[in-house]
Amino acid sequence: MMLIAGTVPIKNLLLTWGEARLEGDSLAVNDHSIPCTQGTGAMISAALAVTKYLKLDPPQVLLCGDIGDGKGSRSIYEYLIQNLPQLSPQVLVLHYWLPDMALMRGLCESIEKCPQKPIMIADAASMYAAKACGLASKFDIFTPDSCEMAFLADPEATHPAYINRHLFDTDITQTPKLVATAYQLKSAAKLLLVKGAIDYVVKDGEVVETITEPNMPELEAIGGTGDTITGLVSAFAYAELELHEAAIIAAKSNRMAGKFAHATPATKVWQIIEQFPAVFGEYLCEWSGVCFIKAGRES
Amino acid sequence: MVFGKRKKKPCFEGGGLVLFADVPDAMKAEKILKSAGYPVKLVAPPPHLRKGCDLALEINLVEQTGIERLLREGNAEYISVAPLRAGSSQLLEIVQVTDFGDWVMVKAGNMKLTFDKNSGVIINTSGGGCPDIPYLHIELIGKKLTEAPKPRDIGFTLCALMLDRAVEECLAIWEEKRG
Numbered sequence A: 001m002m003l004i005a006g007t008v009p010i011k012n013l014l015l016t017w018g019e020a021r022l023e024g025d026s027l028a029v030n031d032h033s034i035p036c037t038q039g040t041g042a043m044i045s046a047a048l049a050v051t052k053y054l055k056l057d058p059p060q061v062l063l064c065g066d067i068g069d070g071k072g073s074r075s076i077y078e079y080l081i082q083n084l085p086q087l088s089p090q091v092l093v094l095h096y097w098l099p100d101m102a103l104m105r106g107l108c109e110s111i112e113k114c115p116q117k118p119i120m121i122a123d124a125a126s127m128y129a130a131k132a133c134g135l136a137s138k139f140d141i142f143t144p145d146s147c148e149m150a151f152l153a154d155p156e157a158t159h160p161a162y163i164n165r166h167l168f169d170t171d172i173t174q175t176p177k178l179v180a181t182a183y184q185l186k187s188a189a190k191l192l193l194v195k196g197a198i199d200y201v202v203k204d205g206e207v208v209e210t211i212t213e214p215n216m217p218e219l220e221a222i223g224g225t226g227d228t229i230t231g232l233v234s235a236f237a238y239a240e241l242e243l244h245e246a247a248i249i250a251a252k253s254n255r256m257a258g259k260f261a262h263a264t265p266a267t268k269v270w271q272i273i274e275q276f277p278a279v280f281g282e283y284l285c286e287w288s289g290v291c292f293i294k295a296g297r298e299s
Numbered sequence B: 001m002v003f004g005k006r007k008k009k010p011c012f013e014g015g016g017l018v019l020f021a022d023v024p025d026a027m028k029a030e031k032i033l034k035s036a037g038y039p040v041k042l043v044a045p046p047p048h049l050r051k052g053c054d055l056a057l058e059i060n061l062v063e064q065t066g067i068e069r070l071l072r073e074g075n076a077e078y079i080s081v082a083p084l085r086a087g088s089s090q091l092l093e094i095v096q097v098t099d100f101g102d103w104v105m106v107k108a109g110n111m112k113l114t115f116d117k118n119s120g121v122i123i124n125t126s127g128g129g130c131p132d133i134p135y136l137h138i139e140l141i142g143k144k145l146t147e148a149p150k151p152r153d154i155g156f157t158l159c160a161l162m163l164d165r166a167v168e169e170c171l172a173i174w175e176e177k178r179g
Helices: A040-053 A071-087 A101-112 A124-132 A146-152 A172-184 A217-221 A225-238 A243-260 A269-273 A276-288 B023-035 B061-073 B132-140 B158-178
Strands: A002-008 A016-023 A026-029 A032-035 A060-065 A091-094 A119-122 A191-194 A199-203 A206-211 B015-019 B041-043 B056-060 B080-083 B095-099 B103-108 B111-116 B122-127
Touching (some): A002 A040, A016 A032, A032 A040, A040 A060, A040 A276, A243 A269, A243 A276, B023 B056, B056 B061, B061 B080, B111 B158
Parallel strands (some): A002 A060
Antiparallel strands (some): A016 A026, A016 A060, B015 B056, B103 B111
């Protein structure tokens, strides 16, 4: 099972567990409609595009409404702390929620009790919490952008708003230096996919791939395009690709979907997501080196 | 008789302090924040942060925006909010601007906001990771910069504060353009 946990911007949505499905430009979970906009909604939608294409089980999702006061976030932490050992997912993806160091610590202790340790992926404030409480190296994948990379490289920061300005000013080509610092500080996951004008895939501190094409600077402005990368890499990891391969294909797919959508800064993230099936159809075989079996034949 | 092991409740780790001039201010702030459901703890400030009294309130630093708003609304006086760790940086003040032709993107810390140069309408927000960010995304998009709600007024977190900085810079660019 792939389990995705995070908050959604619906104030009164109680803790909800279920299977997500795409319905037009929204997501449906049980009887709830979740906007496919920036955040956990965009991330789940991208993961669903992969699982549907590869005919895998769709992700199970654990969601709660939270518009910032943290109550929904704490419900998710507490549910996971209580139930993760029984759920024991193969892939666990943590996303938007209020970073809480003590609860993140409790969550990581709970993960240790799983019969088999899941592949642990964190983005957004789940990544902030993991770094802030010194447990980043327990995670398998982080997907920071360049500012968040500077945050991981700042030994004292507990949130990107409080990073050293000299780290913030660093240009994207200096990312490998920030990466090296973050690994020295044990503030990085085993694999990093650093999102930016240049996407860096870093394995155990070593840059194993950079992705620059197609060049789509407009994607940075579009809310949710970082979330889609996390959804893609998570689903490809669930499909049992090597983690660095999953990251490389996720970065390429996101850029190519932007190109297919003729993205401008005004494009909405669901317009990018709806391009993924076409991108996979054209490129997944080439990029992965493994062809997907379609209708009983190798495509 | 066998006693079961008592479940350990996670200890609060906030990462931020509200600093006060005197003890009654600290007590008043604690009451306001606790009644609103914020996890807080009265502590002695470390020497490098000691400014007024010997009592400070530990908060989850990420919740700074919502907490400061609540203290203002409750007329609770405080000196400042600061990160607890020695050597932490100040709140990021710098912004970066990218011109996309018809659109301008302003980046403040981990947050980005993009508006249409001709209409002044916010067309996208991106970045961040706190739970108010997807909510603010929905609330801001499609509204004119001059009419959109302020992230610091309806958001709760440091991500919202960074988005507010981006809005302010976009407004300055928009107003300068209009002369």
